[in-house]
Amino acid sequence: MGRRRALLVATYEYDDTGLRQLVSPAQDAEALAEVLEDPAIAGYEVQVLINQPSSHVGEVIDEFYATAGRDDQTLLYFSGHGVKDDNGRLYLAMKNTKRDRLRFTALPAHMVNEAVNDSRARQKLLILDCCYGGAYAVQQFAKADSAVDTKAELGGRGRIVLTATEATQYAFEGAKVHGQASQSVFTRCIVEGLRSGAADLNADGDITADELYQYAYDAVVAEQPNQRPQQIADVQGRTVIAANPHWELPARIVTDLESPLHRDAAVQQLGRLLQATNERVRRTARAKLEELLTNDSRAVSAAAQAYLDSPPPRPEPIAAPIPVRRPTGPTFGAAARASARRWRHRLRGPAAKVRAAASSWWIVGPFALAAGLAITAAARDITPYLIAVAAVLTCAVATQFRASGPAFAAGMLPPAVLSTAIVAGDPTNWNSLSTVLFRAAHIAWLAAAAVGLFRWRPSKPSLRIGLLVPAAIAAALVLIVVVEDYRSPHQYKAVPHLTYPAIVGLIAAEFALIGPLFTFGRIFTVGWVVGGFAVWLGLFSGSEGLAAPWQAVVALLVVWLLIGVLTIARPPRTGVPIRRLVMMAPLLAPAVLGAVAFAVVPAASQTPFAAALALSPDDRILYAADFSNDRVVKIDTTTREQVGDALRVGDEPSRILLSPDSTTLYVANAGAGSISVVDVAAWKIIGTPIAVAPDSVELSLSPVKRRLYALSAKSETITEIDTDTRQTVGGPLASGPNPGDIAVDAKGERLYVANQDAGTVSVIDTTTRQPARNPIKVGSEPGDLALGPDGALYVIGRSSYSVINTKVETSRPTPFTLPADSRVAVADSKNLYVLGRSGRDDTFRVVDVGSRQVIRSLTDDLGFAVGLAVSADGRRIYVSNFSQPGIVVLDGAGPKAVGVIGLKR
Structure with missing residues (x-):
């Protein structure tokens, strides 16, 4: 038994403005596909082509008939414009059809005829619901060229052709005004006849081509007396198209x-x-x-x-087709049946929308994945941005259940690019699962929008002059908000002169100008405006409300929505050709001037972030490295106020080290690849910064040997510096793979390097610069080294700590378990103070070095703690953090938070 195959071709959007944009073809194809695919009715293998170019449609039709077997039954359906050339030859209009270039831009009917003739299939059915763009009426939309001889063009042996009209009539597109979803009268009658089983005229359970034609003829004539479908048949036997599902x-x-x-x-x-x-x-x-x-x-x-x-x-088999009766006008019974069918059609919901989604699953799949990830991220971390993007992506999935889905997806591409730029450049919550999910959602969003842009074939755009003023207002509002945001402090470090928010704001300003100004279609504009609204909302809102000035943000959102309403609700107009884009030059002036201002005006101060802390031996002065603003500050621990002015150092100060005599402060500038030396008494920089390997973030000092050692984890090298001359000694010293920290013993003879991957500590002779012994085995992932009294070196691993006796050459430490993810530690003669992480909270534990037991602990949100300093008596602990302003002060007896030291901008 052969296969039942159907190819449905529908075109309703045309590049040629002379061809009227239609409403019904998409609905026609969807409804017919739903019926033909139903195994209880017809059981066809259905392929749908919507708004495709003539070359692609021709190739698919040729393959459709060339691959058909002898016993296959084929059905080719076309809905759209039918046009003719000066010689009266029929062409089927496609998306790229030009009326003055029909031969190479439309689909010639004779080529379809040749493909049908060459096919081996013995049962071939063609259904043509063609329209002709010139015929038009206010309430009834004509859909066929009145001078096309379909029989001459597509008739032939072994086939049945059903057409919407005879050669001198129009096919009507339903009694609906423009802009409403309607179906062609002819196709709707065919669909209703198959779905309801009413086309089974002899009640034998089978719906043949003759019965379907007779039923459609009666129904169409009853509804539109001036339209009379036509059947052209040259077959032997009967052709069963479907079964009566309600027999x-x-x-x-x-x-x-x-x-x-x-x-x-x-x-x-x-x-x-x-x-x-x-x-x-x-x-x-x-x-x-x-x-x-x-x-x-x-x-x-x-x-x-x-x-x-x-x-x-x-x-x-019947030798000839059954003669069909052709009434001359509507009958009362036919009119009654047509009225009943119309009411049933109105009561049924649009049940065939899944067809459009199935034909574009390359878009639906990524959009569904993006929506799922965004919804999950929003459920974990509720923010306006997450909620807005999740809602927009959910809408994007819903729109793909229509034939216009690719246009909406294409409109979502620019907002996707901008939103991804925002998310990718935000360094907060690097270890947060919601952030990972949200970034994955943006990748899927970009993929879906890119595929939509690839599949979407827009018409030639023109410029909407009427939207120039609203677009200019939107651009000005964007610049106002961005400039204000630029001049106010930010929490994280920015590029000098041109900050990241400024770049994003300028890009967004350009987007505000471009999209709705062009006549790319309403669905495309809906995607652009809706996606852009979510991005605007996310860009200029946060946990503390809208960005300042909030009035400008509200005005921007209102104007942006107004642009969308004006673009979508107003009827399309011809517009101005693209060559007059020079008229947009005045709109670009604010963006250009804003960019110049950003480039000239120095960057504003950022919210201070203390990346490292150091405490004077008398516990009176606390030093902090302000990573955000490239400076070092000193704080009076009694008043908890900043003392004097901040001292400007190199780029991205990450570590500081105070000499035992409190005279010199060494600052490792990770971004600059240098070390600044500070005279503490004079509070000034001594000489020029010492060049070291890039990203040197760990320091260790030997007062006896007068040597400073700087570890660069990036280059896996150690730089040795003479503290008297402030010059490097020898060349770079290899540290081994993935080093975590360094420390030098009290005599300055041995240098210890924590190897995170190997779970060992290497020992280097500082004189020979060679390994002094085999690496010492410690706990897993040693990341910090803390020197204690009496030659004790505490090695802090992820979940344990070990103690190395630096006075003994053959020390074999035993790891002791720590109940949290440990990061930084400080030791004194009695206790080991360990800073770590547990889930989304920070942990602080005090370990008795004698009993090896945790005697006090604190688990709280300290803002992702990164730095630690402890007073000599252990009564005050200072913790710097990544996401909250200031330095947290803990009471060591609790421990518990007792205050916050604010840092001046």
């Missing part, structure tokens, strides 16, 4: 079975029904015949048994 035993047979006089005739009719191709019909007929086996009449029971035992063969 029931005809009432006349039921009545005959109850009458003794007509029971024999009813048995004969049941016997004929056993030959039906509809399984429902055969099953019902067999059940009735089996009931008659116990009938009192021997003749009836014998006849029933005979039909059951030896069903008669199928009738021979």
